[in-house]
Amino acid sequence: MIKNRLFILIIFVLFAYLPLPVLAQDWPDGLEVMKRIDQNMVSENQVVESTMIVHGRRSSRTITSRGYMISDEKSFSEYLSPPREKGTKMLRLDDKLWIYSPGTNRVIQIAGHMLRQSVMGSDLSYEDVTEAQELEEAYDCTVIAEETVGDRPTLVVELIAKRDDIAYAKRKVWVDSQRWIALKEERYARSGKLLKTTEITEVFKVEGRWYPKHMLFKDVLKKGKGTEFIIDSIKFDQNIPEHLFTKAALRK
Amino acid sequence: MVILKLAYRNLKGAGIRTWLNVFVLSLAFLSIIYLKGMYNGMQDQSIRISEDTDLGSGQYWCEVYDPYDPLSLPDAHSIIPEVFDPLINAGVMTPVMLYQGAIYPDNRLKNVMLRGVDPSQGVMNLPTAELVVESNGFLPIMLGHRMAKSINVTVGDVFTLQWRDGNGTYDARDAQVVYVMSTQNATIDIGSVYVNLALLQDITRLENEATMLVVDKYYSGELPESTWKYQSLFALTKSIREMVEMKSAGGSIMYGVLMALALLAVFDTQVLSIWRRRQEMGTLMALGMTRTTLIKLFTLEGAMYGFFAAVLATLYGGPLLYLNSIKGLTIPMDMDNFGIVLPQTLFPAYSVGLIVGTIIIVLITVTITSFIPVRKLAKLKPTDALRGKMS
DSSP states (O other): OHHHHHHHHHHHHHHHTSOHHHHOTTSOOHHHHHHHHHHHHOOSEEEEEEEEEEEOSSOEEEEEEEEEEETTTEEEEEEEESTTTTTOEEEEETTEEEEEETTTTEEEEEOGGGGGSBGGGSSOBHHHHHOOOOHHHHEEEEEEEEEEETTEEEEEEEEEESSTTOSOSEEEEEEETTTOOEEEEEEEOTTSOEEEEEEEEEEEEETTEEEEEEEEEEETTSOSSOEEEEEEEEEESOOOOGGGGSTHHHHO | OHHHHHHHHHHHHHTHHHHHHHHHHHHHHHHHHHHHHHHHHHHHHHHHHHIIIIITTEEEEOTTOOTTOGGGGGGOOEEOOGGGHHHHHTTSEEEEEEEEEEEEGGGOOEEEEEEEEOTTOOSSOSOGGGGOSOOTTSEEEEEEHHHHHHTTOOTTOEEEEEEEOTTSOEEEEEEEEEEEEOOSBGGGTTTEEEEEHHHHHHHTTOTTEESEEEEOTTOOSOOOOOSSEEEEHHHHTHHHHHHHHHHHHHHHHHHHHHHHHHHHHHHHHHHHHHHHTHHHHHHHHHTTOOHHHHHHHHHHHHHHHHHHHHHHIIIIIHHHHHHHHHHOEEOOGGGGOSSSBOOSEEOOOOOHHHHHHHHHHHHHHHHHHHHHHHGGGGGOOHHHHHTTOOO
16 A cells, blocks of 8 residues: 555656656647747838836836837837927837937937936836847747736747847747737846846737737836836838938938 | 335335235235145146056057947957966056946946956055955945945945846846945946956956056056057046146136236235325436336336235245145045046145246236336426326
C-alpha cells in the first residue's frame, strides 16, 4: 500500500516538473501566432484618431490626436486638443523623430537622451514611439502557456531577442487565440527586470479586423496609474499624400 | 614745488569739504579693488577646482565626443588607443566613460549621466575608492551631495538604474548609494552618477572603452599623438574665463556709477572753488603767477584728492581687504547649485597690478575731472578777477 502511494507520488512529481511544451504539443508555433497577429493588424497604411489620457499625480490630462502611418516606417501625427498642445506635430521616419511646437515655431529633432523623455508626460517615451515593430524578425517566438485574460482565452508567447541590438531582450505577449490580437504585453530588460506593460482592455472589429480600442501603457519603474490610449476611429488603406512625411509638412 | 605746497595748504584749509571728497573717492577706490579682486579670485578658484576634480592638466577626448552636442553623447565612447597604456599604467592618466542613463528614485524618472571612473585612480581628486564595496548584489554608485539632495537620497538607499547598452538593448538594475561625496565642482555633481568604470564597461558591453582620458595636473612630460583629440586646460577652462569676464563687465557698471558719484563731487568742488576764490586768483596773478601755473595749481589740488583717497583707502581698506582675503566670502548653500564651478567660500585675489592699475586709473580720471572746470582760467584777466568778475 505504502509502495503504491510512493509510486503515485513519484509519478505526480515527475509530471508536475515536466516542461510545459511536452505536455502541450498542440500549441501553435510562436512565429505562426505572431504572423496571425500581423495578418490581423498590419495594413498598407492607417489614419487613426485617438485620445490619450495621461494620469498624473494630482490630475489627468486628455490629449486628442490624428495620426497617419505607412507600415512601420513612417508616421505623422498632429495634436488636436487641448489648446495648449493643439498644433504640435510629430514626424517619424524610420528611427528618426522630429517634433514641431507651434509656440516656438521650431522643428526639433528628438535624439540622444531626449528620446528617453516621455511623450506629453505619458508613460510612453519617444524611444517607444520610434521603435520598429517587426517582432518576428527580431525575436524567437515560443508559446509557453495558455492563460485567460479577462474572459478571453490567450496563448502566452515568449519573445527572446535573436540579436544583441534589439531594444528589449525579452517580451511576453498574451495573444487572444480566437481573434489573434495581443491583449497584454510585458517588456523586460536584459537583466530580466520588468520595465513596461501594455494592457488592452477593449477591442473592436473594424473592416473585418480585430483592433485594440482601449489600451493602458505603464512604465513599471514609475509611479502612477499609467497612460490610457483610446482609438476613436481608424481607417485602413487610405490615400495619404507622400508630402505629409516630410519636415516641411510640420510647419504647415 | 611751490604750487605743490600751496595746493596742499589750500586743501587743508578747505577742511571738512576736502575730507568728505577724499572719503567718497576712497570708497569708490575700495569698491573697485574689492569687486575686481572677487572676480579674479572666483576665476582662479574655479579653474583650480576644475583642474583638481575634473580637468587635470588636460583631457584626451574620443573622436565623437563633443560636450556641447548632446546628439553625439550616445556614441561618445571608443576603445582606448594602446598608445596611452604606458601613461595609464603609470597613473598619469585615467580613463572616464560618460554614458547616458536614467534613475528612478522614489519611482520618479530622472535622466542622468553615468560617469565610469577607475576606483584606484589618483588623477582626479575624487573619493572613487569608495566604489569598491560589497553592496548586497546591488550596483554600487556614488553621488555628489547636490545630486543626493535634489533626488532626496542618502547612503544605503536603493533605486532602479536604467540604461541602454552599447547595442541599444534596455537594461536595468537596482543600484545602491554607497557614498555621497562633497565637492565644490557642481558640474561633476548635478545630474551625475558615479560607477566603477570596469562595471560600467561590463553592463554596457563596451569593454575597454572610454569617453575621455584625464591627464594628471602635475604631469609635464610629453603627451602621445593619437586619433583622440587633446584639449588643454586653457581650452577646457575657456567657459569659466568667459563667464567671469561677463560678470566682470556687469560689475563694471556698478563701479562706474560709484566713480561717477565720486568724480561729480570732485567736479563740483572745483567749480565752487574757482567761483569762491576769484579774488585770490587775481591777487596771485597780480603778484606774477602765470595763468598756466594757476591752472596747474587748481588741477593739482583736484588730483591731490585722488592721492589722499588712495592713502585713506590704504589706511582703513587695507586691513579690511586683507581680512577678507583670509576669511573669504561664504556663499549660501542654495547659491551653489547653478551647475557651474563655484567654490563655497570665495577668496578674493588682489594682485599688485590690480591695485596699482586702479590707483593710476582713478588718479588720471580725477586729474582730468579737475582740469575740465579749470580750463576757463586760461582766459581770466587779473583785473576782472580782483574785482570778483569771471570773464
